[in-house]
Amino acid sequence: MTAVAAGPSFEGARAWLNIDRPLDFAELRGQLVILDFWTYCCVNCMHVLPVLRALEESFAAEPVVVIGVHSAKFETEASPEQIQRAIERYGIHHPVVVDADMTLWRRFGVSSWPTLVIITPDGRIAGHAPGEPQLQPLQSFVRDTLAEARAAGTLAAAPLTLGAGPAAASGPLAYPGKAIAARDGRLIIADSQHHRVVVLGEDGAFRDQIGGGLQGLVEGPFEAVALDDPQGLFLDGDLLYIADARAHVICEADLAARTLRVVAGTGELGEAPLGAPEPALEKALRSPWDVWKKDEFVLFASAGTHQLGVLDLVRGRVSVLAGSGREALVDGPAERAALAQPSALALDGGVLWFADSETSALRGLALARMEIGTVVGAGLFDFGDQDGPTGEARFQHCLGVTSLPDHSVVVADTYNHKLRRVDLENARVTTLYGGPGAPLPLDEPGGVHAVGDRLLVADTNHGRILWIGLDGSAREVVPTGVPPARRGVVPRERRAAAASAAAAAAAQLVAATLDLPADLAELAPGGHALTLRLLAPAGFKLAEGAPWRVAIEVSRRSDLVAFEPEQHTGTVSGGALAVTLALTAQGAPQPVRGEWLLTLDAVICSAGDAAACFPVARRVRLLPWLGAVTEGAHTHTLDLALPAPRT
Numbered sequence: 001m002t003a004v005a006a007g008p009s010f011e012g013a014r015a016w017l018n019i020d021r022p023l024d025f026a027e028l029r030g031q032l033v034i035l036d037f038w039t040y041c042c043v044n045c046m047h048v049l050p051v052l053r054a055l056e057e058s059f060a061a062e063p064v065v066v067i068g069v070h071s072a073k074f075e076t077e078a079s080p081e082q083i084q085r086a087i088e089r090y091g092i093h094h095p096v097v098v099d100a101d102m103t104l105w106r107r108f109g110v111s112s113w114p115t116l117v118i119i120t121p122d123g124r125i126a127g128h129a130p131g132e133p134q135l136q137p138l139q140s141f142v143r144d145t146l147a148e149a150r151a152a153g154t155l156a157a158a159p160l161t162l163g164a165g166p167a168a169a170s171g172p173l174a175y176p177g178k179a180i181a182a183r184d185g186r187l188i189i190a191d192s193q194h195h196r197v198v199v200l201g202e203d204g205a206f207r208d209q210i211g212g213g214l215q216g217l218v219e220g221p222f223e224a225v226a227l228d229d230p231q232g233l234f235l236d237g238d239l240l241y242i243a244d245a246r247a248h249v250i251c252e253a254d255l256a257a258r259t260l261r262v263v264a265g266t267g268e269l270g271e272a273p274l275g276a277p278e279p280a281l282e283k284a285l286r287s288p289w290d291v292w293k294k295d296e297f298v299l300f301a302s303a304g305t306h307q308l309g310v311l312d313l314v315r316g317r318v319s320v321l322a323g324s325g326r327e328a329l330v331d332g333p334a335e336r337a338a339l340a341q342p343s344a345l346a347l348d349g350g351v352l353w354f355a356d357s358e359t360s361a362l363r364g365l366a367l368a369r370m371e372i373g374t375v376v377g378a379g380l381f382d383f384g385d386q387d388g389p390t391g392e393a394r395f396q397h398c399l400g401v402t403s404l405p406d407h408s409v410v411v412a413d414t415y416n417h418k419l420r421r422v423d424l425e426n427a428r429v430t431t432l433y434g435g436p437g438a439p440l441p442l443d444e445p446g447g448v449h450a451v452g453d454r455l456l457v458a459d460t461n462h463g464r465i466l467w468i469g470l471d472g473s474a475r476e477v478v479p480t481g482v483p484p485a486r487r488g489v490v491p492r493e494r495r496a497a498a499a500s501a502a503a504a505a506a507a508q509l510v511a512a513t514l515d516l517p518a519d520l521a522e523l524a525p526g527g528h529a530l531t532l533r534l535l536a537p538a539g540f541k542l543a544e545g546a547p548w549r550v551a552i553e554v555s556r557r558s559d560l561v562a563f564e565p566e567q568h569t570g571t572v573s574g575g576a577l578a579v580t581l582a583l584t585a586q587g588a589p590q591p592v593r594g595e596w597l598l599t600l601d602a603v604i605c606s607a608g609d610a611a612a613c614f615p616v617a618r619r620v621r622l623l624p625w626l627g628a629v630t631e632g633a634h635t636h637t638l639d640l641a642l643p644a645p646r647t
Helices: 043-058 080-090 103-107 135-152 492-506
Strands: 015-017 032-038 064-070 096-098 115-119 125-130 179-181 187-191 196-200 206-210 230-236 239-244 249-254 259-264 288-294 297-302 307-312 317-322 342-348 351-356 361-366 371-376 400-403 409-413 418-423 428-434 447-451 454-459 464-469 474-477 509-513 526-535 540-542 547-554 561-564 567-571 577-585 596-606 609-622 635-641
Touching (some): 043 064, 179 230, 179 447, 187 454, 230 342, 239 297, 351 400, 409 447, 526 547, 547 577
Parallel strands (some): 032 064, 064 096, 288 342, 342 400, 400 447, 509 609, 526 635
Antiparallel strands (some): 115 125, 196 206, 288 297, 409 418, 547 596, 596 609
16 A cells, blocks of 8 residues: 545535434544445445455454445446445445545545545545455554554544444345246245345245345254355255355255255355366355356356356366456457356356346357357446347346246346346347336346246345236235344354365265165065164264255165155254154065165254254165065164264
């Protein structure tokens, strides 16, 4: 940081938010002031907020004041009302001054978002720090500046009293980012500012939730997990993939077993763009914003590196799919193309459509040729609210995209508060919904998901989910029975431990062939009752109230044995687990060897630390003889030990 000479002043500010009065530098005399120049669309600005929060906490007893200076990029962002919603959404507690006309931006010599400007207690501008700051160097600079001011006698005796931060959002949902509909009618909602994912029935009745509202990153049973800012969702059977933008991870939630695990990311903000394949749980990601699963791959929008990424679930590796990492609008071969904060994905045939939010563009990656092309959009500062030919149409910071059966594309034109339909065949853009006369107005819709002739829309700033018909009709989904979100932040050491837990959980599938006791080694024809007792490893216990699942598959001689049913689920009660399986064995002309594949899923916790819990699984091959053997007892008990977590 280099010192520059200038006189600090807030003259020209349009409004003050998150505080009950305007501030001036006369009142701030004696305080070390950090000005954070930001705009709420900017993912890099979002990365600065946790650093500033940690700085505020570490210097809470010192005369240090952080002030956000909101200098808008997009037209919608200049509105104090919209900025106030962003303050609530991001949980900002320091004052924010609205610099709608870029007056303060010019006065303080700022040239990019984000930039910190530090002002000493005697009113001098000590330096500029453009980009995303590192916490430790920033703390050291602040500590040294405070010491110098204290020695010079210019430091105030106490911090300034500034009042409370933003009020917590009310209602069952808070700034939902994305929403999807399952084939059975369930609605799955990224309840982003509540740090959870909510599952509703088609009628809006509460079904389940992943996380209870605590902010952070913790894996395990749904009741115990924590998320930070869940955004993109993709459902594949019972497996839900979640892009958590502020935890910087991709998670896999098993809706049947009710467990969550991290499949990519460390839980910390990465510094480097995506490149060649790397171990998924060792690569720190940067704000993954949406996901789309195809075969054994999860494609994701890496908003923070301005790239598209791919997670290989089989090999456990993550790599770049498209984008050089430079923030711009450049089409062409995937490895040389430039993107700008991609925030939504939709795969239609061989084209992966994505909403490139900072260029206000709809762009597509042709997977066969691995080339990127732009349908709507012109550049980083080219935006507007215009229908017409695709080459002339303009969006304003779009965050959602979905494809329709006729292969047209619907874009959530977020900052224009509209849904736009892009007719690819005729190369035209029309407003599908929003604007004057809309039955239910939109406010920064962040997600759109097509289901037949309807669109499920996350109306983010209104805190609601809507069904929008292609005919322009609109209906609100009214959630019922949704539990209030818990408040609080998971301590940072707990978040760091989550990355280790993720690495352990990913390696928990232990396969073994089990030696059977005599009464199971040879099964007589007829009905049998097989009781499985699940045993926790030494030093661990089964998590009380956590879900478990036992599934069995007959692979070789399915004609000779049948299980009723083949899958059992439940929750642990009483600290022990015994599952009874009913089976019928058929006789055979001569004894034959069968093969059963038994999969066990459960959650175990450390006997000494109930907070240290791990999802574990075991896959066992049972090889009994089947045939007309000597009659024996038709009730059997088998003890199966769960594996200890590998750390």
